[in-house]
Amino acid sequence: MKISVCIATYNGEKYILDQLHSILPQLRKNDEVIISDDSSSDKTLELIKSLKDHRIKIFAHNHYRNPVYNFQHALRQATGEVIFLSDQDDLWLEGKVDAVCKALESADVAVTDCKIVDDDLNVLTESYFKFRKSGKGLIKNLYSNKYLGCCMAFKRKILEKALPFPPRLPMHDIWLGFISELFYKSVFIPVPYILHRRHLSNTSSTSQKSETSLIKKVSFRWNTIKHWPNVLFRR
Template identity: 40%
Template sequence: MATFNGCLYIQEQLVSILQQLSEKDEVVIVDDHSNDNTVEIVQKLKDKRIRTIENQSNVGPIRSFQRAIENSRGDYIFFADQDDIWLDGKIDKVMKSFKEGADLVVHDSKVTDANLKVISNSWNNYNQNKFRKSYIWTIIKNPFTGADMAITRNILRVIMPFPKKIPMHDWWIGCVCQKMHLKICILRDPLILYRRHGNNVTGKAHQPWQMIKNRLNLVAKVWRR
């Protein structure tokens, strides 16, 4: 998890995650130099499974997620945003797919407002996400959402480190897994409450020139893999 000024929702999200974990699991949090009390709230939970790493300056979500992955120790890595809620059974359903041979698991989520009122029962329908085999389609429109993704440690050799100037880590991971023909499992179950509150890092509109530049950068980086 990468956090930045997440004091409003971080505790609720962590509680929803921790109650599904075993004593052998861990939550790796990289705080991106928050100027609120996010880190203090995390520390007050006093859960030995949480490891908090603080950036000395703000480096953005891509580098923060990379640092979290680099500091993880488990065989399976689940991505999490600071402001969502994990629904009961998420880990069990994703792990079933891993045991069946998946390298990357993507699930759906319920879209909510800031107060967790459901806006849509499917983020993939709401965002018109379409998963196809070719990474070219993914470069055109990214259907991969980090908060809905989990990977095996085995694929770190092909996705890490994240290249500079990619638009977002989830987009990069999805494209590389498709290009390398890794096994991707798409679950239709909504396994989190995906909170949209106006200050989300993801889902923000970009200028047309920036969208074109993002895609050209992504094509160049994926092609070299």
């Protein structure tokens, strides 16, 4: 069972090597790491190439200037039967891949817990699950998303319904979570297998109260719901 790890990068030189060093030892020789780079102007790609690992496949472009659709580009390049998502500055903890693959023997989507840390890996939140009251349930996740993208992995068939992403999607993990709840079997693994960095360059907040306006939240949920009928007929 081939694994694809999808990473969307943009000016991630500060942490990208630490991240890849935490991922690659957990993969086999036939697995792959898909790097979709959205016009980085720093040394991100240079550092990645310095590893000279045949499992890393780089797809550089300047099409999106948007992390959501940069992730979509990565997903479209993946060839594995199981797909992991990873942010460019997180650290995977030992045992993550084995635990997730075991869970996917009886489920289609697996979500692990994580610890929220700062730039220097000081723990801000011991358990994202406890902080967000994470768990399954369509209405529960429509009200407040519990699917954190960097903690997700899923079988390839999920992409049949999930792609393409609808327009004006604020975050990819919200859409993938809804698709999972609508059509597939999910499992939440209550063990933190990731150190998830939160800092000023992150695109969303997980350890602080969301400042997104109520109007924007309602607008997004309506935008998501109205695309569900189209998804029903995707094969």
